[in-house]
Amino acid sequence: MIKIAVMGYGVVGSGTVEVFYKNLDNIEKKIGDKIDIKYILDLRDFSDSPYKDKFIKDFNIILNDPEISVVAEVIGGLNPAYQYVKSLLEKGKSVVTSNKELVAEKGAELIKTAREKNVNFFFEASVGGGIPIIRPLHHCLSANEINEIAGILNGTTNYILTKMIDEGESFEAALTQAQKLGYAERDPSADVEGADACRKICILASLAFGKHVYPSSVHTEGITGIAAEDIQYCKDFGGAVKLIGWASRKGNNAAVMVCPAFIAASSQLSSVNDVFNAILVRGDATGDVIFYGKGAGKLPTASAVVSDIIMAAKMDSNSKSLYWNDSDKSFVLDRKSLENKFYLRLICKDKNEILGAAEKMWGKVKILHRDNENENEIAFITDKVNEGRFDEDCAVIAEKAQIKGKIRVLDY
Amino acid sequence: MIKIAVMGYGVVGSGTVEVFYKNLDNIEKKIGDKIDIKYILDLRDFSDSPYKDKFIKDFNIILNDPEISVVAEVIGGLNPAYQYVKSLLEKGKSVVTSNKELVAEKGAELIKTAREKNVNFFFEASVGGGIPIIRPLHHCLSANEINEIAGILNGTTNYILTKMIDEGESFEAALTQAQKLGYAERDPSADVEGADACRKICILASLAFGKHVYPSSVHTEGITGIAAEDIQYCKDFGGAVKLIGWASRKGNNAAVMVCPAFIAASSQLSSVNDVFNAILVRGDATGDVIFYGKGAGKLPTASAVVSDIIMAAKMDSNSKSLYWNDSDKSFVLDRKSLENKFYLRLICKDKNEILGAAEKMWGKVKILHRDNENENEIAFITDKVNEGRFDEDCAVIAEKAQIKGKIRVLDY
Numbered sequence: 001m002i003k004i005a006v007m008g009y010g011v012v013g014s015g016t017v018e019v020f021y022k023n024l025d026n027i028e029k030k031i032g033d034k035i036d037i038k039y040i041l042d043l044r045d046f047s048d049s050p051y052k053d054k055f056i057k058d059f060n061i062i063l064n065d066p067e068i069s070v071v072a073e074v075i076g077g078l079n080p081a082y083q084y085v086k087s088l089l090e091k092g093k094s095v096v097t098s099n100k101e102l103v104a105e106k107g108a109e110l111i112k113t114a115r116e117k118n119v120n121f122f123f124e125a126s127v128g129g130g131i132p133i134i135r136p137l138h139h140c141l142s143a144n145e146i147n148e149i150a151g152i153l154n155g156t157t158n159y160i161l162t163k164m165i166d167e168g169e170s171f172e173a174a175l176t177q178a179q180k181l182g183y184a185e186r187d188p189s190a191d192v193e194g195a196d197a198c199r200k201i202c203i204l205a206s207l208a209f210g211k212h213v214y215p216s217s218v219h220t221e222g223i224t225g226i227a228a229e230d231i232q233y234c235k236d237f238g239g240a241v242k243l244i245g246w247a248s249r250k251g252n253n254a255a256v257m258v259c260p261a262f263i264a265a266s267s268q269l270s271s272v273n274d275v276f277n278a279i280l281v282r283g284d285a286t287g288d289v290i291f292y293g294k295g296a297g298k299l300p301t302a303s304a305v306v307s308d309i310i311m312a313a314k315m316d317s318n319s320k321s322l323y324w325n326d327s328d329k330s331f332v333l334d335r336k337s338l339e340n341k342f343y344l345r346l347i348c349k350d351k352n353e354i355l356g357a358a359e360k361m362w363g364k365v366k367i368l369h370r371d372n373e374n375e376n377e378i379a380f381i382t383d384k385v386n387e388g389r390f391d392e393d394c395a396v397i398a399e400k401a402q403i404k405g406k407i408r409v410l411d412y
Numbered sequence: 413m414i415k416i417a418v419m420g421y422g423v424v425g426s427g428t429v430e431v432f433y434k435n436l437d438n439i440e441k442k443i444g445d446k447i448d449i450k451y452i453l454d455l456r457d458f459s460d461s462p463y464k465d466k467f468i469k470d471f472n473i474i475l476n477d478p479e480i481s482v483v484a485e486v487i488g489g490l491n492p493a494y495q496y497v498k499s500l501l502e503k504g505k506s507v508v509t510s511n512k513e514l515v516a517e518k519g520a521e522l523i524k525t526a527r528e529k530n531v532n533f534f535f536e537a538s539v540g541g542g543i544p545i546i547r548p549l550h551h552c553l554s555a556n557e558i559n560e561i562a563g564i565l566n567g568t569t570n571y572i573l574t575k576m577i578d579e580g581e582s583f584e585a586a587l588t589q590a591q592k593l594g595y596a597e598r599d600p601s602a603d604v605e606g607a608d609a610c611r612k613i614c615i616l617a618s619l620a621f622g623k624h625v626y627p628s629s630v631h632t633e634g635i636t637g638i639a640a641e642d643i644q645y646c647k648d649f650g651g652a653v654k655l656i657g658w659a660s661r662k663g664n665n666a667a668v669m670v671c672p673a674f675i676a677a678s679s680q681l682s683s684v685n686d687v688f689n690a691i692l693v694r695g696d697a698t699g700d701v702i703f704y705g706k707g708a709g710k711l712p713t714a715s716a717v718v719s720d721i722i723m724a725a726k727m728d729s730n731s732k733s734l735y736w737n738d739s740d741k742s743f744v745l746d747r748k749s750l751e752n753k754f755y756l757r758l759i760c761k762d763k764n765e766i767l768g769a770a771e772k773m774w775g776k777v778k779i780l781h782r783d784n785e786n787e788n789e790i791a792f793i794t795d796k797v798n799e800g801r802f803d804e805d806c807a808v809i810a811e812k813a814q815i816k817g818k819i820r821v822l823d824y
Contacts, residue, residue, distance in 0.1 A: 129698075306554065
C-alpha cells in the first residue's frame, strides 16, 4: 500500500482528490499496488468534506511520516511551497507539482535534489493544464534536437485577444468580460502582463535546451498595450494577434521571450482561440508538432497531477533523464542582440517624411491599412531588424511621430 | 552494453539507423548504458553502406543471439513481420515497431505474449509518425475516461482533399499530383480507400477502450467517391471535407468508423491541411486535447521508433500498463445501429417532391447551395438519423432521384 499526501485544497487540490478517487481502480491497476491519500494539508477548515478525517494543518506531519512516499504540491506560489518541496525531497519523498512559479524559479535546484535522493520530481501540470506536454517533450528529446518552442500559454490573455479580434472590443472591455466569466482574476496582472506565460516558456525551454532559463532573464511584454486599431491592422496583414512565449536555440545559447505578436493566418497558432492553449515544438527529426487543449481548469490540471502521482508512485526509472542543469545569466541572449520583424503604428504630421525615414533605416516596409484609418496614421511591417538598433531608431522616429503600436511579427 | 537489431532497411529502417547514430550520446545518457546496433536485417545488398558489416539476411541470427535484447521491426506488412515479432517476444526480446497493420491485426496477442515474457512491445511510430500519441494517450488514461477519439490519420488523403478544396481539383487530378510529389503510392488504394486510417483508429481505439478493435469490424469508406461538387457544397455548409477515423465509447461497446465527413469550420480539425495529421482525444477530465504534426515521413517516424528503442532498452516498468485485452466481434457496434447526420446530393426531376419525401422521412433538412448549381440538383443536410433506417430510406429516394453524394456530418 502506497500512502500519499496532497498539499493544498484549492481548485487544483480539490480536483486532484476528486480525480484520484474517481479513477482509483485504474490507478491501482497502472501502479500494480494499492494506493491511498493519507493526508490533505490546508489551513482552512473542511469539516463538511467527505475527506474530513484526512485534513491536517501541520506540514511536519507529512514530512515526518515515513509511510508517505509521494506528495502532490498544489498550493501554488513560491512560499512556503519551495521550502516544503525542498524538505520533502531531502527526506527522500517524491513530489509532483502543478506550481509553475516553483518550477520556473527553482526547477534546476529541485531536480538536482531529487536525483541526489533518488526520488522523483514531476511537474506535468505546471504547463498546459491537462495538455500532455512535459513528458512528450521529454520523450521527443531522445531522438530530436528541439530548436524552437512557441506557444499560446495563457488562456486568459488568449480569451481577451479573441474577444478583441472577433468583436472589436477594447482591451478593457474584453478584460471586464473575462473577469465576469471567471477567466481572469480580480487582479489580472500576472496574466495580462505576461508573467504566467513567462514561467511556462521558462519550464519548456529549460527542458528542451537542458539548461535552466530563469524568468528574470526573459524579456516579457503583456497585452495591456494592444489597441483595437492594432487588431484591425493585423487583419489586413492576414492573421491574428497572440501572446506568444517562444524559445529558440542559438548555438550554445537561447533566445527566450514573451510578447504579443502578429501571427500569419497560415500558422496553426493563429486559429487557437478563446481559453485554449497550443504549444508548437520544432524538432530536427519530427518537424513541427503541436499540442492543443484547455491550458487550465480544475479537472484538466488535476488530471495531469494524478498522472504524475502514478508515475512517481511507480518509482519509474524515467525520472532520471527528466532534468536540466543550472545556468548563469549569459545563457539567455540579451534581447538587444536578437533580430525580429516589427509592426509599427504611428501618428504623424507628414506620412511621407516618416515613411522615408523608416525605409532609410529599415529598408522596404509593408504598409497596412484599416477601415476609417486616421489621416495622420501610418502602419507598416519591417523586415528583420536588430532589436537594439531598432530601439535607437524608434527613438529617432519618436521625435517626429507618436509611436502608438509596436508589435513583433513572428513566423511560427 | 545493450545490443539491438533493426529489421528492414527501407525508408523507416534507414531513418531509424540514421537518427539512432546521430543522437547516440543523448540516447546513452537517457538509458544510462552503452547501446549499439549489432544487426540490420534486409534481403537486399547494401555493400556501399557505412553500416555494411551489420547487414544480415537470416532472421534466425537475431532470434538466436542472446546478446540482442531489443529489436526494431520496420519491415511493414503482416508477413513475415508477425512471425518474426511473435518469435522474438517468445524468446524474451523486446520489440518496437512502426507497423500499423501488425498492431491493428495482432496487437492484443503480441501485447499478451510480451507481458507473459516480461518484455516490452511498443508501437509509438505506428500512428501519427513523429507525433507523440500512443504514450500521451496511455498516460492520459490513468486519470481520464477517454470517450471519443477522432483524427485525420492519413496524410495522403488529406493532401488530396486539401487540393480539391483549395484549388477546385477533381479527385483524380489531385491524386495524380500527390503521386508526382511522392505523397501517394503508385497503387494508392490503401490510402484512398481508408485501410491505412482504419488500422490507425483501430490501434487508438484499442488502447483507449482497453479492448482490441479489429479492422474487419470497422466500417471503412475512402475518398474516391468525393466529387468537386460535394466540396463546393461543403463550403456553403461552412467547413471542410476530411477523412476521419473516429471511435466513440458506447457503454460497454464502441462505435468505430473511417469515413469522409463534413467538419465545421469551428473545429480545429477543419484547418488541418496538406499532409498534416491531427488527433483529437476527448477525456472526461482533460476535455479536448489535440495532437498535430506530420503523420508520416522518414525522420519523424524514425524518431518515434528510436524513442521506443530507448524506452524498451530501459526495461521501463511502464510497459505493463500499455495493454489491451482481446475482444469478440460484438464489441464494435454494427454501423446500422448508429446515428449520424448526413449530407446528400441528388439529381432529380422534381426537387419539391424529393424535398417533401426527404422531410417526411428525416424531418427538417438544411438546404445547401453552390455556384453554377445544376437546376436538377439538390443538396441538403439531415439531422441525426439511424444509419440502418437511412440506408432503407435512401433506397426509396433512389427510385426517384440519383444519389450523387452521401457524406456524414460529424461534430468534432
